Amino acid sequence: MRELNQLYTIWYDELRGGDYELVGKKNANLGEMMHAGIPISPGFAITIHANDSFIEKTGIRSKIETLVKKNGEATDENIKKLSKTIMSEIESADIPSEIEEDILENYHKLCKKCNLDAVPAAVRSSGGVSMPGQMETYLNIRGDKDLIRYIKKCWSSSYNVEAIHYRVNRDMSVLFNIGVGIPKMVHSKVSGVIFTLNPINGDFSKISVDASYGLGEAIVSGLVTPDTYLIDKVTLELIKTKIGSKEIKCVYEADGSDIKKVDVDNELRKKSALTNQELAYLAETAVKIENYYGKAYDIEFGIDEDLPFPENVIVLQVRPESIWNKKKDMSGKIGKPADVMNIILNNLISGIKAG
Amino acid sequence: MAKKFLDPHEVKPILGTEGWEEMYPFYYQFSKTDKERMEYESSQLWFYDGLHYPEPHYPFDLIWDEAWYLALSQYNTRVFMVPPAKGIDHRIVNGYVYITPVGITDPKEIESRIPLFQKRAGYYYENWDKIYDKWVDKTKELIAELENISFPDLPEIEDESIVFDSSGLSSGYNLGIKYDELINMGFKVWQYHFEMLNLGYAAYVTFINTANEVFPDIPMHNLTKMVSGIDTVMYRPDEELIKLAKLAITLGIDPVIASQKKFDTLAEELKKSDKGISWLDALERARYPWFYISTGTGWYHHHISWNDNLDIPLSSINMYIEVIKDGKNPSRSTEKLIKERDETVEKYINLIKNEDQRNAFEETLKIARRVFPYVENHMFYVENWFHSVFWRKVRELAKIFVNNKIIDDVEDVWYLNRFEVKSLIDDLVRAWATGIIPAGRTYWPEKIKNRKVIIKKFQEWTPPPALGTPPEVVNEPFTIVLWGVTTGVLKNWLRSLEGTTSENITELQGSPGSAGIVEGKARVIRTVEQLDQLEKGEIMVAPTTSPSWAPVFTKIAGAVTDVGGPMCHAAIVCREYGLPTVVGTGNATAVIKTGDLIRINGNEGTVEIIEHR
Numbered sequence: 011m012r013e014l015n016q017l018y019t020i021w022y023d024e025l026r027g028g029d030y031e032l033v034g035k036k037n038a039n040l041g042e043m044m045h046a047g048i049p050i051s052p053g054f055a056i057t058i059h060a061n062d063s064f065i066e067k068t069g070i071r072s073k074i075e076t077l078v079k080k081n082g083e084a085t086d087e088n089i090k091k092l093s094k095t096i097m098s099e100i101e102s103a104d105i106p107s108e109i110e111e112d113i114l115e116n117y118h119k120l121c122k123k124c125n126l127d128a129v130p131a132a133v134r135s136s137g138g139v140s141m142p143g144q145m146e147t148y149l150n151i152r153g154d155k156d157l158i159r160y161i162k163k164c165w166s167s168s169y170n171v172e173a174i175h176y177r178v179n180r181d182m183s184v185l186f187n188i189g190v191g192i193p194k195m196v197h198s199k200v201s202g203v204i205f206t207l208n209p210i211n212g213d214f215s216k217i218s219v220d221a222s223y224g225l226g227e228a229i230v231s232g233l234v235t236p237d238t239y240l241i242d243k244v245t246l247e248l249i250k251t252k253i254g255s256k257e258i259k260c261v262y263e264a265d266g267s268d269i270k271k272v273d274v275d276n277e278l279r280k281k282s283a284l285t286n287q288e289l290a291y292l293a294e295t296a297v298k299i300e301n302y303y304g305k306a307y308d309i310e311f312g313i314d315e316d317l318p319f320p321e322n323v324i325v326l327q328v329r330p331e332s333i334w335n336k337k338k339d340m341s342g343k344i345g346k347p348a349d350v351m352n353i354i355l356n357n358l359i360s361g362i363k364a365g
Numbered sequence: 366m367a368k369k370f371l372d373p374h375e376v377k378p379i380l381g382t383e384g385w386e387e388m389y390p391f392y393y394q395f396s397k398t399d400k401e402r403m404e405y406e407s408s409q410l411w412f413y414d415g416l417h418y419p420e421p422h423y424p425f426d427l428i429w430d431e432a433w434y435l436a437l438s439q440y441n442t443r444v445f446m447v448p449p450a451k452g453i454d455h456r457i458v459n460g461y462v463y464i465t466p467v468g469i470t471d472p473k474e475i476e477s478r479i480p481l482f483q484k485r486a487g488y489y490y491e492n493w494d495k496i497y498d499k500w501v502d503k504t505k506e507l508i509a510e511l512e513n514i515s516f517p518d519l520p521e522i523e524d525e526s527i528v529f530d531s532s533g534l535s536s537g538y539n540l541g542i543k544y545d546e547l548i549n550m551g552f553k554v555w556q557y558h559f560e561m562l563n564l565g566y567a568a569y570v571t572f573i574n575t576a577n578e579v580f581p582d583i584p585m586h587n588l589t590k591m592v593s594g595i596d597t598v599m600y601r602p603d604e605e606l607i608k609l610a611k612l613a614i615t616l617g618i619d620p621v622i623a624s625q626k627k628f629d630t631l632a633e634e635l636k637k638s639d640k641g642i643s644w645l646d647a648l649e650r651a652r653y654p655w656f657y658i659s660t661g662t663g664w665y666h667h668h669i670s671w672n673d674n675l676d677i678p679l680s681s682i683n684m685y686i687e688v689i690k691d692g693k694n695p696s697r698s699t700e701k702l703i704k705e706r707d708e709t710v711e712k713y714i715n716l717i718k719n720e721d722q723r724n725a726f727e728e729t730l731k732i733a734r735r736v737f738p739y740v741e742n743h744m745f746y747v748e749n750w751f752h753s754v755f756w757r758k759v760r761e762l763a764k765i766f767v768n769n770k771i772i773d774d775v776e777d778v779w780y781l782n783r784f785e786v787k788s789l790i791d792d793l794v795r796a797w798a799t800g801i802i803p804a805g806r807t808y809w810p811e812k813i814k815n816r817k818v819i820i821k822k823f824q825e826w827t828p829p830p831a832l833g834t835p836p837e838v839v840n841e842p843f844t845i846v847l848w849g850v851t852t853g854v855l856k857n858w859l860r861s862l863e864g865t866t867s868e869n870i871t872e873l874q875g876s877p878g879s880a881g882i883v884e885g886k887a888r889v890i891r892t893v894e895q896l897d898q899l900e901k902g903e904i905m906v907a908p909t910t911s912p913s914w915a916p917v918f919t920k921i922a923g924a925v926t927d928v929g930g931p932m933c934h935a936a937i938v939c940r941e942y943g944l945p946t947v948v949g950t951g952n953a954t955a956v957i958k959t960g961d962l963i964r965i966n967g968n969e970g971t972v973e974i975i976e977h978r
Contacts, residue, residue: 208582214716215580240582244712247880249584249968350571350728351487357571359449359475 018060018112022053022193033057034136034189043325046302049295051314051324052123053131053193054116058138060109061165061187068103070096074185084178092184093171100166105158113161114154117192124194124316128152130266133160134191135167144173145188150195150266157192164190195266196324198312200283201226202236204292205331206243206300206307212334214306216249217241217296221283223274224259226310226326233271234258237283241293248289255279288313291323299328306331370859372407373832376458382819385460388424388782390431393457410855411456411463411832415928416848417664419891419908421460421823424782424816425759426665428548429752430455430462432555438467440559445489446481447563450841460823463832466841489564493735497561500739504557504746511550511754514543516762519769519797537794540765544790547758548783558747565736572733579722580713584968586879586940591710592733595702598742602658602671605651606678606916607695610685612647616640619686628675654750660893662909663748666779668893670753680897681916688919695919762786769793771805772813780816781809830858830951849876849929849949858951870974873950873957875925877970881945883923884964884975887957904965906957918942923965925953925972939967947972 014020014032025033025041032038037055044050065071074096082088105113121129130152135145146167148160167173168188177186202221207214222229222236229236235254242249256279258271284292292311299307308331314322373395378385386394396402422430438452451467469475489496519536527535569592576588613619618640625631635641652672660677661668671678688695710730717723763778771789772778781789789805796803838852845851857874885904890896896917899905904923918924924939929948939946945967947953953972957963960978965971 211581213580213582214718215713216582242582242584242587243716244709245587247584247968249582249880251968350732351483351490353575353725353729354486354490354567354571354732355448355479355482357574358447358567 015057015059017057018063018109019116020055020057021116022050022055022191025055031138032059032189034138034191035140036134036136037189037191038136040191040193043302043328047295047298048302048325048328049320049323051193051196051326052317052321053120053191055136056113056161056190056192058187058189060113061189064103064105064109064165065100065185065187067106070099070103071185073099078184089174089178090171093169093174096169097166100169101159101162103162105162110158113158113192117154117157120192120194126316128154129316130195130197131157131192132195133157133164134193135164136189136191137168137186138188139182141168141173141176144168144170144176146170150262152266161190161192164188194314194316196312196326197262197315198225199223199315200288201310201312201326202229202283204296204309204311206296206309207331207334208240209331209333214334215243217243217293219284219289219292219296222254222256222259223278223283224261224272225269226312227260227269228258228271230310233260239284239289241289243293243297246290246293246297248286251282253280253282256283284313287319288323291320295323295325299325303328303330306335308332368859369834370410370831371829373411373456373458373463374403374407376829376832379459379822379826382459382822384815385819385823388460388780388816388819389422389427389457390782390784393427393455395456395458406456407833409454409465409467409833410835411465412844412848412850413828413830414462414464414848415828415830415908417662417909418462419927420665421820421826422457422462423666423779423820425779425786427457427462428551428783429555429664432552433559435552436555436559437563440563445485445564446478447486447567448475448478448482458832459826459828460820461826461828463828465833466844468841486564486567489561490568490732490735493561493739497739500557500561500743501746504554504751507550507554507557508746508751508754511547511751511758514547514550514758516540516543516758516765518765519794535798537798540794541787541790544762544787547755547762548787551755554747554751558743561736561739562743565740568729568732568736569740572729575725575729576713579717579726583713584877584880586877587709587713590706590940591713591730592737593706594734594738594741595697595699595706597738598745600697601745602655603681603916604696605655606681607685609644609648609651610682610689610695612644613682613686614689616644618644619690622679623683623686626676626680628679631679657750657753658745659749659753660914663744663752666756666759666776668752669756670749672753673757677893684916684919766793769797769803771803771809773810777810777813780813780820785809827952827955831855835859851876854949854951870956872974873925873947873953873972875947875950875953875970875972876929877967878924878926878929878946878948879939879944879967881923881943881967882964883945883967884962885922887925887959887961887963889954889957889959891954904963906953906959906963908954918944923967925950925957925963925965927952927954 014029020033022037022041023044025038026045027038027042029041030038033055040050065074077092077095117131120131121127130150133148133151135147137145146164148164151157151160165188168186173186174184177184200221200223202219203226205218208216208218217240219239219241220229220236221239222234228234234256236256237254238252239248240250241247256274259274260269261272262268263270296307296309299309308329309325310327312324312326314324374397395406434453434455441447442451449469451469454465454467456463519540523536572592573585573588576583613622618635618638621634621641622631625634632645635645656671656678659668659670685695714723714726717726759778760775763772763775766772766778766789767775771793778786789809792803792805835855839845839850839855854874854876883904885902887906888899888903890899890905890907893914896914899917899920901920902922904925905917905921906925908927909929910924910926918939919942921944923945925946926948927950945965947965947967947970950972957972957974958978961974962976964973964975
């Protein structure tokens with residue numbers, strides 16, 4: 011059996027939440043989600059051990075240690091200098107061939123899985139402890155050369171000024187190596203947002219789905235009226251469908267550098283952005299996520315153009331729903347249940363609110 | 366938007382129907398003289414009760430409307446003292462019955478009724494099962510009594526037993542008495558009918574409301590599914606047909622059965638073999654009482670039961686034989702349905718985080734389930750079994766009138782109302798007693814001839830869905846759950862008043878009856894006789910449906926009705942068969958023509974007319 015802590019790369023589906031010491035928290039969480047049956051973008055993690063070995067074998071580690079000793083006080087000036095030196099050392103060094111080959115072998119596997127020569131991937135930093143926003147993530151990286159270059163940039167980002175400051179202020183070691191995640195960039199032909207309740211009235215037995223063409227930016231920033239769907243959580247039947255106007259969509263520029271807005275074809279505007287099959291699968295996924303976390307959740311998803319159903323249904327981000335979760339303890343107008351007779355009476359007197 | 370419907374006093378008469386009012390009791394007319402009554406009438410919303418009456422009323426058939434007018438109303442107003450609701454008022458316009466719920470608005474009056482309601486209704490809810498058992502017994506007793514009434518023709522010479530028993534009563538006198546008894550039994554069974562029904566619906570509606578508070582978007586059909594009994598009496602007749610179809614296949618006599626459309630000739634054929642005889646025996650056992658199911662709703666004299674015409678169940682048996690030989694099982698898997706229902710309930714309950722809400726949900730569900738067997742089953746005993754026997758008895762009576770040459774045909778009797786039949790009998794027995802020709806011999810046939818023309822004209826008229834003044838919001842629970850008349854539906858009806866003709870209506874709004882979306886050719890079905898016109902995959906468009914139409918549900922792709930809420934029969938059955946259904950559209954049978962391409966959305970209750978034929 012392979013010793014996990016000796017590996018340079020581990021695929022998401024082999025990871026669990028407890029593996030954060032090996033691959034960093036972000037990677038471990040993705041592995042955990044996958045394990046819970048939540049579909050995420052396919053990809054693999056580059057371990058913290060790979061970063062360690064890189065620093066060790068290239069001699070950067072000892073350089074860092076010497077520099078840290080020599081630099082004396084942690085003034086802004088000194089940290090800036092330190093950061094600059096370390097980052098350029100990392101970015102200019104060659105990755106030892108056994109590590110680089112391992113990474114590229116897995117990248118090629120990912121390309122094959124997606125049926126693309128050079129699949130665009132994200133290069134995401136994943137620290138073993140949370141350091142929100144301190145390190146870099148690079149999007150739309152494709153091809154062996156760029157991949158390696160940006161992995162090094164990602165590694166070096168844990169030595170940027172902010173990151174070093176953050177650690178020094180918390181009495182942490184300057185030396186801090188990280189995991190890196192290489193998921194396929196989700197090439198969303200359709201994307202959207204799910205709530206595992208009806209956000210309008212807080213009905214916990216519903217799943218509401220908003221969807222529109224292209225990248226999620228169009229919905230999230232309110233550029234379009236999306237299609238909205240309401241699904242019953244228990245029976246998974248589609249209760250309501252409202253086709254939105256969906257005039258534009260957001261897509262990546264050809265080189266992946268930026269996002270642009272494009273008009274949506276007239277015929278497509280009138281159609282449902284999601285198929286019934288995709289909706290059903292999304293609803294099941296939403297239920298899984300809610301059950302997994304034990305409360306109502308807000309989920310971003312994309313339908314990937316490069317993958318077949320159901321692998322194309324990809325969860326991009328999840329977070330707890332923030333309004334109704336807090337309100338759930340409010341009792342409604344329902345009286346004390348001890349006396350059904352009173353409930354019947356109240357109903358007869360106040361009438362029915364249907365229609 | 367027009368704010369009001371046409372005032373009930375301003376409905377235009379139909380040319381050639383002059384004098385139609387005398388066909389019905391005077392108290393069914395919108396007033397023309399009493400100012401106070403007229404004011405009240407104008408201020409109410411009257412909606413056409415197409416749920417019960419897809420056709421205009423034959424004078425005699427109005428008896429059932431009179432019966433429920435009385436029974437429903439008295440239980441609300443005078444017996445159980447339902448705090449905010451009095452009875453439902455009735456009127457007739459051009460042969461069509463319009464109804465309006467009468468509410469109580471004075472808070473003090475409502476308040477004073479509360480303790481009475483609690484005590485009285487509380488007693489029923491607490492003892493529900495016991496009272497229901499008793500109800501079944503006494504209703505069966507009444508039906509047995511009805512079966513026992515007979516109407517032999519008046520004898521030339523009275524039997525000598527009259528003399529030797531010294532009873533002192535003649536056959537002529539007894540005929541009048543027996544007619545009164547028949548009518549009284551009709552009213553009596555409807556007293557029973559509403560003894561438990563209003564309370565049953567109140568408990569049921571309470572559950573619906575409670576569930577809606579917890580889950581505002583829960584589809585109505587999921588709620589009804591949670592409450593519905595799986596093993597109810599109303600499904601029995603159909604199950605008997607399936608059993609007979611299976612038996613025929615087991616015995617290997619299905620080709621013989623399929624070869625005959627007429628039951629009488631088939632019976633002759635079957636009697637030639639032992640297997641045939643044993644199948645006929647099984648059929649005979651199923652007939653009483655299960656073949657007393659009506660082919661319609663039971664409200665009209667021509668809604669005959671299977672027992673009245675065995676060709677009808679025979680054709681259904683053949684339909685089932687085909688289905689079974691296709692390798693499909695037409696039987697409902699009650700075990701599976703119960704399991705599904707219980708799982709659904711449990712999943713919803715698990716979603717309720719607040720304890721008070723969960724208790725309220727569970728408690729109201731419990732009481733809704735307790736009352737529901739009555740709500741579902743009473744129909745078989747009253748509208749089907751009792752009515753079927755009743756119609757047969759009236760025909761027996763009418764035969765005397767034909768024999769005495771007062772009317773030409775048994776079926777003419779329906780053109781006379783119950784008071785007129787009584788006076789016909791009075792005339793007849795006096796003439797019999799005196800030994801002269803009855804006066805009615807020329808009087809009634811003339812009236813009947815005119816009335817046939819009138820009824821025909823009524824049939825050609827489309828009654829407006831509502832008259833009078835709509836309330837701000839509809840919140841009367843029975844109106845919503847049974848008739849599907851909601852604030853939204855009223856708005857649609859009002860909108861349709863604004864100069865739209867049926868050609869330019871492309872969408873109809875009703876209530877979601879059964880989930881799913883389907884597209885297909887429409888076929889408008891108005892009576893049971895038209896059922897065999899339905900082609901596989903068509904969407905049935907009907908005023909309303911009857912439980913005995915069940916076999917066609919294996920054939921059609923969906924259904925649309927003019928009237929009915931989520932609890933109406935069409936909705937319940939279509940859910941069982943998983944057929945997309947929209948109920949309570951108001952005027953689908955008028956707007957949609959056979960052959961139109963339509964798309965129905967049973968999730969949202971909409972019907973789209975894609976292409977007019």
